[in-house]
Amino acid sequence: MQKRAVIIYSIIILMFTGMIGRFYSLAMGDMLAQAADTQSAYILDVAKSRGLIYDCNLNSMVNTTKKTVAAVMPSPEAMMALTQAIEEGEEIVIREDEVKPYTVNLEKTSVYSKGVEMFDVWERYAPNQLAPHIIGYLNPEGSSGAAGIELAYDELLQQYNGSLKLRYMVDAYGQAMTTEAPEIIQDNFESQGGVVLTLDSTIQRAAQRAMKNVEKGAAVVMDITTGNLKAVVSMPQYDPNNLAESLKNPDSPFVNRAFSQYNVGSTFKLVTAAAALENGAGRYNPYTCKGYIDIDGHIFYCHYRNGHGEIDMKKAVEVSCNPFFIQLGLSAGGKNIISMARDIGFSKAAQLSEDIKTQSGTLPDEKELASDTAVANLSFGQGKLTATPIQVAQMACTIANGGYAITPRLVEGFTDDGKEIYEHTTIYSPVQVFSKKTAQALQEFMIGNVEEGSGVNAKPDYCTAAGKTASAQTGIYEGEEEIVHAWFAGYFPAQDPKYAIVVLVEGGDSGSETAAPIFKQIAESIYLYEKD
Structure with a gap:
């Protein structure tokens, strides 16, 4: 009788051990799968947006001029195109040792090449900004207001924050896969909400x-x-x-x-x-x-x-x-x-x-x-x-x-x-x-x-x-x-x-x-x- 109980107890222990092992295997499998997904994608920040500041006629007093941002996926073709842009007067820095995608601002030329994506995005402030003492400015990181309306209504303006990002597929070494175009991810990027001033x-x-x-x-x-x-x-x-x-x-x-x-x-x-x-x-x-x-x-x-x-x-x-x-x-x-x-x-x-x-x-x-x-x-x-x-x-x-x-x-x-x-x-x-x-x-x-x-x-x-x-x-x-x-x-x-x-x-x-x-x-x- 005692021997039989020992056998039954052993069987139960083995069953539970197997179940625990199975659960562990499944959990680790999910974690490894998620890790694999994370490692197979690289997210590049292209631009950020923020609530707007309008005049009395609902004309925006910020985001009135655009700049061109180039998203560069490092490759010989992209490097050659950027080098040509520099020769044409563009002041940009080529990151020769970079393996991950990065952005550069283009002011004078356009760069058309495999591995280069161009976007026209809004500059927060114009070169001759209207009412700068009223509008104010952002902190160095561009994440919050530091003066003027930007500061006074920072919490409200941040409610309309948005972003433009690119999702690149990368290999096991973290290098972007040139065979696939990046996915464009826009999150509330074109939001029009904000503060309206009495200024004209x-x-x-x-x-x-x-x-x-x-x-x-x-x-x-x-x-x-x-x-x-x-x-x-x-x-x-x-x-x-x-x-x-x-x-x-x-x-x-x-x-x-x-x-x-x-x-x-x-x-x-x-x-x-x-x-x-x-x-x-x-x-x-x-x-x-x-x-x-x-x-x-x-x-x-x-x-x-x-x-x-x-x-x-x-x-x-x-x-x-x-x-x-x-x-x-x-x-x-x-x-x-x-x-x-x-x-x-x-x-x-x-x-x-x-x-x-x-x-x-x-x-x-x-x-x-x-x-x-x-x-x-x-x-x-x-x-x-x-x-x-x-x-x-x-x-x-x-x-x-x-x-x-x-x-x-x-x-x-x-x-x-x-x-x-x-x-x-x-x-x-x-x-x-x-x-x-x-x-x-x-x-x-x-x-x-x-x-x-x-x-x-x-x-x-x-x-x-x-x-x-x-x-x-x-x-x-x-x-x-x-x-x-x-x-x-x-x-x-x-x-x-x-x-x-x-x-x-x-x-x-x-x-x-x-x-x-x-x-x-x-x-x-x-x-x-x-x-x-």
Whole structure:
């Protein structure tokens, strides 16, 4: 009986051992088969894609130019074809010792050969990229956003990531099999989803063209009703395709000057005028400019030292008379001027997305304004006052639209297909900060400045415009000469306003000579574009 039990037990052990061996054999067979499949294929990355960034008309502002990528399967024929391309001027490196497929970029020639596959793929950024300070750039690996919209909406843009790959069959030694063409693998490579901006590519291009000779400065185009930014230019621009080279530029190309705070000078006289008119000042009240004004023993000079003689508010804006606005500001009161400035948007950073905002600018506090000399400085745009080109554009919009302060806006919404916007960002309602009567008076003053005042160089050939010049003192000297920032802030058309345009040129000669002609060029370009 015991012997029989031993025999049965042995049989059971043998059966289980056999089953385990069989299972192991099957499992190892599957693993070896999978390994064989893996080893018999080589995947080559040709290109990667990412969510797009659109303008307000759903025109892509990235992926606008193409490059040719050649996928090379090493072979004598392919090497010969690449050598010929080099002889024709192509700057590529042949990997003579490489046995696996690889890619090269072709800029001047095409390579037709067995073992070479060519693909036209999108470059993320164009050689003269539109709005680089807004679009931003990617990290060195190209895997995520590092600045601008690329960074602010990186998570959303990565949702539309895609790739173009080639699958080569290789032998046991890892060498590609030349008898078989590679399989093209596209994974979401043509996705059209992304972020939609308020910018208009055509207006942006026109503004960049007008600013091309400016070493350091900014230009802003803003819709006077919605606050939508249509163009944002900062000079110098950086090259998103060559960040290392841009870093060598001593003029700080990575600074977005449109979002940076500056001394604003005489453009602020319009705020002083608005505060005075809202507090009972008469627009026709005469004042005699003698070329200077004495405030508590401090002499403030007019740019026209001989004096303008008897002038009213309209004429004072046209000729940009400092003494007039000093006495006007003192009569209006520093608190009223500051209150008006804040209502318009001065000293408030514009939050254009969760991660993109401008600098806030500065206004003197009430304690500082206890001094008449401080109020005098503020009244004609000097002293402890700074503002961004965006804020100066807000001021121009408020005047042009009848007295309503608007909120700047950069991001329109989001799209899945590049054809429709599935979600819009918040649009803030304008807030009335001064009366229509005051707005109409300021509009008349600004039209006069362009028609027959310091802003005549801003007058477009094809339409009317309104604006104000400024040559803002900085307190910074090169040798014995003070650096001046040249401004022009205005809008057009004068009779039926649509856009505010602000131009800033660091170290410019004057608002009249340097900034005003750029305003004119931008306004004319927009007029002709929208006329068509």
